[in-house]
Amino acid sequence: MEKLKLPIKDRKTTSFTNKPWFSAVLPLIVLFVLMSLIKPDTFLTTSNLMNILRQASTYAIMAVGMTFPIITGGIDLSQGSLLAVVAIVAGMIIRDTESILLAVLAGLVIGAVIGFLNGTVIAYLEMPPFIMTLGTMRALRGVALLLTKGSPIDIKLEAYRFMGTQSFLGIPLPAYMFILVAIAGQFILSKTATGRYIFALGSNVEAAKISGVKIVRNRIKAYMISGVCVAIASLLYISRLGSAQPIAGEGYEMEAVAATVIGGTSIVGGEGSAMGSIIGAVVVALIRNAMVLLQISTYWQSIVIGLVIVVSVSIDIIRKRIEARRVG
Amino acid sequence: MGNEDVILRFEHVSKMFPGVKALDDVSFDIRRGEVHVLLGENGAGKSTLIKILTGVYTADEGRILLNGREIKPTNILESRKLGIGTVFQENSLVPHLTVAENIFLSREIKNSANLIDWKETNAQAQYWIREMGIDIDPRTQVRRLSVAEQQIVEIAKILSQQPSIIILDEPTSALSDNEIDNLFNTVNKLKEEKGITFIYISHRMEEIKYIGDRATVLRDGKFIGQLPNLEEAKLDDIINMIVGRTLEEKFPKRQVEIGDVMFEVEHLTVPKTIYDVSFQVRSGEVVGLSGLVGSGRTSTAKAIIGMLPKEKGVIKLNGKPAVINTPHDAIKIGIGYLPEDRKREGLLLDKPMYENVTLPALHKFKKFGVLSKALEHQTAEEYREKLSIKTPSVERETKFLSGGNQQKVVFSKWLCAQTKVYIFDEPTRGIDVGSKSEIYRIINDLAAQGAAIIVISSELPEILGVCDRIVVMCEGRVTGELSREEATQEKIMKYAIGGAGSYGKVEATH
Numbered sequence: 001m002e003k004l005k006l007p008i009k010d011r012k013t014t015s016f017t018n019k020p021w022f023s024a025v026l027p028l029i030v031l032f033v034l035m036s037l038i039k040p041d042t043f044l045t046t047s048n049l050m051n052i053l054r055q056a057s058t059y060a061i062m063a064v065g066m067t068f069p070i071i072t073g074g075i076d077l078s079q080g081s082l083l084a085v086v087a088i089v090a091g092m093i094i095r096d097t098e099s100i101l102l103a104v105l106a107g108l109v110i111g112a113v114i115g116f117l118n119g120t121v122i123a124y125l126e127m128p129p130f131i132m133t134l135g136t137m138r139a140l141r142g143v144a145l146l147l148t149k150g151s152p153i154d155i156k157l158e159a160y161r162f163m164g165t166q167s168f169l170g171i172p173l174p175a176y177m178f179i180l181v182a183i184a185g186q187f188i189l190s191k192t193a194t195g196r197y198i199f200a201l202g203s204n205v206e207a208a209k210i211s212g213v214k215i216v217r218n219r220i221k222a223y224m225i226s227g228v229c230v231a232i233a234s235l236l237y238i239s240r241l242g243s244a245q246p247i248a249g250e251g252y253e254m255e256a257v258a259a260t261v262i263g264g265t266s267i268v269g270g271e272g273s274a275m276g277s278i279i280g281a282v283v284v285a286l287i288r289n290a291m292v293l294l295q296i297s298t299y300w301q302s303i304v305i306g307l308v309i310v311v312s313v314s315i316d317i318i319r320k321r322i323e324a325r326r327v328g
Numbered sequence: 329m330g331n332e333d334v335i336l337r338f339e340h341v342s343k344m345f346p347g348v349k350a351l352d353d354v355s356f357d358i359r360r361g362e363v364h365v366l367l368g369e370n371g372a373g374k375s376t377l378i379k380i381l382t383g384v385y386t387a388d389e390g391r392i393l394l395n396g397r398e399i400k401p402t403n404i405l406e407s408r409k410l411g412i413g414t415v416f417q418e419n420s421l422v423p424h425l426t427v428a429e430n431i432f433l434s435r436e437i438k439n440s441a442n443l444i445d446w447k448e449t450n451a452q453a454q455y456w457i458r459e460m461g462i463d464i465d466p467r468t469q470v471r472r473l474s475v476a477e478q479q480i481v482e483i484a485k486i487l488s489q490q491p492s493i494i495i496l497d498e499p500t501s502a503l504s505d506n507e508i509d510n511l512f513n514t515v516n517k518l519k520e521e522k523g524i525t526f527i528y529i530s531h532r533m534e535e536i537k538y539i540g541d542r543a544t545v546l547r548d549g550k551f552i553g554q555l556p557n558l559e560e561a562k563l564d565d566i567i568n569m570i571v572g573r574t575l576e577e578k579f580p581k582r583q584v585e586i587g588d589v590m591f592e593v594e595h596l597t598v599p600k601t602i603y604d605v606s607f608q609v610r611s612g613e614v615v616g617l618s619g620l621v622g623s624g625r626t627s628t629a630k631a632i633i634g635m636l637p638k639e640k641g642v643i644k645l646n647g648k649p650a651v652i653n654t655p656h657d658a659i660k661i662g663i664g665y666l667p668e669d670r671k672r673e674g675l676l677l678d679k680p681m682y683e684n685v686t687l688p689a690l691h692k693f694k695k696f697g698v699l700s701k702a703l704e705h706q707t708a709e710e711y712r713e714k715l716s717i718k719t720p721s722v723e724r725e726t727k728f729l730s731g732g733n734q735q736k737v738v739f740s741k742w743l744c745a746q747t748k749v750y751i752f753d754e755p756t757r758g759i760d761v762g763s764k765s766e767i768y769r770i771i772n773d774l775a776a777q778g779a780a781i782i783v784i785s786s787e788l789p790e791i792l793g794v795c796d797r798i799v800v801m802c803e804g805r806v807t808g809e810l811s812r813e814e815a816t817q818e819k820i821m822k823y824a825i826g827g828a829g830s831y832g833k834v835e836a837t838h
Contacts, residue, residue, distance in 0.1 A: 190699075191698045191699055192697065192698065192699060193690045193691065193694060193699060196683065196687070196690060196699065197690075199676075199679065199683075200676055200679070200683075200687060203676040203677070203678050203679055204672075204673075204675065204676050204677065206667075206672055206673045207667075207672070207673050207674055207675055207676055208676070208687070209635070209654075209655055210633070210635070210655050210665060210667055210673050210674070211655070211659075211687040211688040211741065212654075212655050212656040212658070212659035212660070212687075212688050212745075213656070213687070214654070214656050270676075270678050270679075271678065
């Protein structure tokens with residue numbers, strides 16, 4: 001085989017277009033430019049852009065969490081209901097004790113415990129993740145309704161509202177938070193052994209097992225990370241809105257899945273990134289915002305988001321086919 | 329060269345991939361009704377040639393003539409319509425469908441109501457299976473068949489499409505000797521009775537001489553030559569043409585001090601799989617685990633590393649009993665298992681080579697809890713050089729490497745993990761002569777460093793060539809043990825089919 005001179009580093013790793021999240025950047029740029037041209041006076045204002053970031057924050061943090069189970073080849077449908085349970089428990093603690101620390105701790109622990117429960121059953125019993133998390137999704141929604149008897153909990157403590165409502169350097173604090181969560185998520189995925197193992201078991205579970213990867217432990221970790229991310233998103237969510245509804249977060253798990261796949265994470269596992277997922281979440285928020293500004297009905301929002309999911313995943317698939325043809 | 333007997337002609341076919349000229353001006357003929365063997369190391373261009381013929385790739389230059397007419401298939405269906413049938417290395421049957429359903433998949437036979445005509449489907453399936461010289465109920469689910477039977481069904485499926493050319497890509501790699509004989513009988517029958525032309529790819533020298541009429545040798549994407557009479561060709565000459573150099577010896581000799589007993593398996597039992605398996609491996613020793621396919625060799629290996637639950641039995645390392653419940657435990661105490669199916673169990677195909685190499689010993693690449701990509705790259709580069717793994721970069725996904733190079737990546741994993749006991753399951757399956765001898769060299773080096781090595785192989789010459797001692801299994805039990813000196817193919821076979829000289833079940837040795 002005659003070898004041609006290749007640079008030491010494979011082009012593949014350095015090329016921007018080959019990053020898995022590339023397919024999400026494209027709609028992001030297109031949407032942004034289009035809206036800037038059509039509605040420069042309402043879209044391209046600081047307050048509007050900050051509003052987009054604030055709205056994206058909940059989905060973005062959930063999507064970072066969703067990235068982990070999806071990379072293992074699973075899914076976490078319980079995210080939306082878990083958001084409600086954490087919101088209600090944290091809200092009750094704040095209402096009754098005014099202790100922010102206790103509320104935050106309780107929220108994070110609930111997220112971790114539910115993630116542990118999901119992961120344990122999925123890993124030990126090898127139950128399909130879809131079924132297990134569908135079960136917890138329904139059960140947790142019931143818990144949320146039981147705890148509140150159906151009525152919302154108001155959060156009046158000013159100190160707690162700070163995080164969700166204030167800004168720093170003109171950028172809302174929730175935006176800092178979701179970027180922080182994304183960085184942490186990306187760090188785990190690409191810089192730690194746990195991250196590598198999560199990719200490995202999503203890529204080829206048999207090979208991973210024979211290579212000594214602890215399958216059960218790492219699967220559980222993936223769902224725990226998802227749960228903790230939901231808890232963070234939830235704590236921020238009630239801080240922003242000032243109330244915890246028992247029906248909060250309904251359908252949010254699907255928004256998180258959408259953001260994750262728009263961000264280039266493969267739904268069959270083995271590939272993905274936290275950074276892609278937050279870009280995906282911003283794309284979804286951007287679409288919603290654009291629709292509102294253009295005074296298009298909410299029905300259309302759903303149609304457009306549906307199309308964006310299909311189009312961006314198509315771009316990703318076509319990109320991979322071209323790559324495979326090129327390399328042979 | 330009489331033109332009328334040429335069925336397929338390649339003319340100046342070239343194909344470029346980035347960094348590699350996969351095929352370089354290749355021209356040759358294949359004659360009607362012959363078994364034409366394609367020979368070459370991994371990466372020589374055989375697969376690329378077949379993929380162009382079946383429409384997976386298109387040639388950059390040159391043309392292919394079928395019966396004198398140029399063909400340009402753009403996918404496998406088109407090539408099938410042209411009368412070219414392919415039996416792939418990995419079988420492509422749907423496990424939960426029946427034999428008949430598989431044979432007529434996508435070509436269902438319908439009745440007047442446009443529903444599937446099951447009677448006719450099953451009858452026709454039966455006909456094609458009988459053509460293959462065996463009898464399987466066409467209503468059996470494919471997953472209930474043995475690997476060999478599945479392969480027969482696969483060929484029957486191709487045959488039912490009545491092709492003029494059948495491509496067999498490594499058809500025997502999963503078959504036992506007996507099953508190979510059956511397959512060869514079928515090939516000969518189809519060749520003689522139906523005049524079907526076969527293109528045959530295999531790395532097993534013994535069998536290509538037996539089955540092949542003529543051969544074409546490719547090396548580094550170039551046409552090297554043809555062997556007009558395979559039966560009379562000398563093995564050494566064939567190997568020389570393939571590798572372009574004289575292999576000093578197929579199985580390199582080694583001078584190793586065999587030390588103390590290092591690894592012991594005692595009374596290992598897995599319900600309904602293996603019974604009371606015991607053997608020892610010394611430091612520096614290579615022990616072969618032989619037996620027919622399904623005799624419990626791989627199950628023994630998997631029970632050792634904790635992939636299968638043990639009912640009974642002790643594993644000892646340096647005299648101390650080891651607790652092994654998962655492969656993780658096995659690696660931790662120093663036992664590594666190279667699986668028989670590298671694509672299914674050996675590699676993360678979508679991941680870069682370096683991530684594969686470091687996976688079993690990832691903890692070694694942590695600095696303050698963070699993975700050091702630089703260190704991982706450095707190590708992967710080391711193995712790439714040491715094992716001469718052909719890849720443009722350690723970042724390249726392993727799915728893009730050839731079989732032999734993939735296997736070397738799997739070897740790198742275990743070398744990198746620096747275990748003390750190595751279990752190599754079919755270490756040279758489906759790889760070329762050149763890579764084979766490199767792999768034997770690696771095994772020898774490991775032995776020289778004092779490792780205890782177990783080699784599982786279906787190829788008797790390989791077992792005889794590399795092992796110091798051979799443990800033979802039959803139906804889940806150890807039926808014999810032979811030293812290198814006393815071992816012959818015949819003796820191994822005798823034990824493999826059921827004990828010393830006597831057929832049938834061996835008495836349980838409780």
